[in-house]
Amino acid sequence: AQDLLPGSAIAVFTCYRHPERATPPPRKLVIQPKAVDSGAGFEIPLPHNTVVTWSLETNQRFRHKIVLDTAASPPDNEWLGVTFRTSSTYVLSRAHGEGGQERAVFEDGTPLTLATDAQAKQLYQLRGRENAELDFTYPPLPFTVSPSDILPPRPASITPDDGSPKGPDTIGGGGGDR
Incomplete structure (x- = not known):
């Protein structure tokens, strides 16, 4: 698989x-x-x-x-x-470019990108082969069809009992109590 x-x-x-x-x-x-x-x-x-x-x-x-x-x-x-399922590929989030925007990359630094229409078609053809062939092995694919796979991680936030939102870098009562 x-x-x-x-x-x-x-x-x-x-x-x-x-x-x-x-x-x-x-x-x-x-x-x-x-x-x-x-x-x-x-x-x-x-x-x-x-x-x-x-x-x-x-x-x-x-x-x-x-x-x-x-x-x-x-x-x-x-x-x-x-x-x-347990993936065998580790994806990191690294700052990229002048603005330091987070980007999903493989351990070797290759960017994980969202598949083009042609790449998505290729992936679905490979899935068809996987379903038909007993010894099928996927080639390395530096793309995904799931936009959520390339989203940068967000820091955890905790929402107080009153339901008011907290900032992405705050825990507990207020912005100054970290």
């Missing part, structure tokens, strides 16, 4: 806005082998507050997708699925 740490795992957490309406689980993980002669696929129900985990080796051998099980006629119920 793209950019994932060898030997790590992938995990999907599932929850529903109304857990009481999520029985039976309206979502399921559908798994199909990439190799035609590898047997039948299977499904894993995704109940409220559950995590499904699989290895990168399993990820390489199977295609998977999360689908709404419409056969059960599930009631309207918002679903949140969060995927956890």
Whole structure:
């Protein structure tokens, strides 16, 4: 898989806005082998507050997708699925240029940029190959299709109990008590 740490795992957490309406689980993980002669696929129900985990080796051998099980006629119920993966690439934020604006860069200093239309098309073609080929390996890609990947980090701020906003560099009561 793209950019994932060898030997790590992938995990999907599932929850529903109304857990009481999520029985039976309206979502399921559908798994199909990439190799035609590898047997039948299977499904894993995704109940409220559950995590499904699989290895990168399993990820390489199977295609998977999360689908709404419409056969059960599930009631309207918002679903949140969060995927956890361990990246093998470390991205830094460094000051760049005369103004010192923060910029996302790889450890070797190469900038991480937002993909052009042609680069995005290339990435989606590579993803298609990953889904079809058992031994596919991504080439190094110095771009992303996610604008949030290139945003500079913001310092943490704490909002007081009264809800009033605090500055990005303040903690606690006021600007002078750092």
